[in-house]
Amino acid sequence: NFSYVRPWSQISGIMLHRTACVLGENPTRYLPVNAHVGLTMGGRIVLAHAWDKMIWHGHAPSPWTIGVEID
Numbered sequence: 001n002f003s004y005v006r007p008w009s010q011i012s013g014i015m016l017h018r019t020a021c022v023l024g025e026n027p028t029r030y031l032p033v034n035a036h037v038g039l040t041m042g043g044r045i046v047l048a049h050a051w052d053k054m055i056w057h058g059h060a061p062s063p064w065t066i067g068v069e070i071d
Contacts, residue, residue, distance in 0.1 A: 002053035006063065011051065013065040015058035023071045035067035 023029040023038065030038030030046040034057045038046040048069075049055055057067030 002049060002055045004054050005052050006054045008052065010064055011066060013061065015061055015065040015067050017057065017067065017069050019069055019071045023069075030069065033069050035069035037066070037068045039068065039070045041071050 017035060019033075023033070023040070025040050025042050025044060027038075027044065027046045030048045033048060034055050036047070036049045036051055036053070036055065036057075038048050040046065051066060054063055055067055056062050057069075058065055
């Protein structure tokens, strides 16, 4: 799910995404998503992946951003 571990100094932004489907309130539904954080409709915050993992979630900006998936 991730390419490599990056230093904190490389992270300089946040990429917000809206899900293409309803993931619901079950935190485990967010674990396979290519994002660091999931936000449920009910306001729960799910840490799906460690901040320092480089995950392809926003194409070109991915190496320097944290991915947030909003349901």
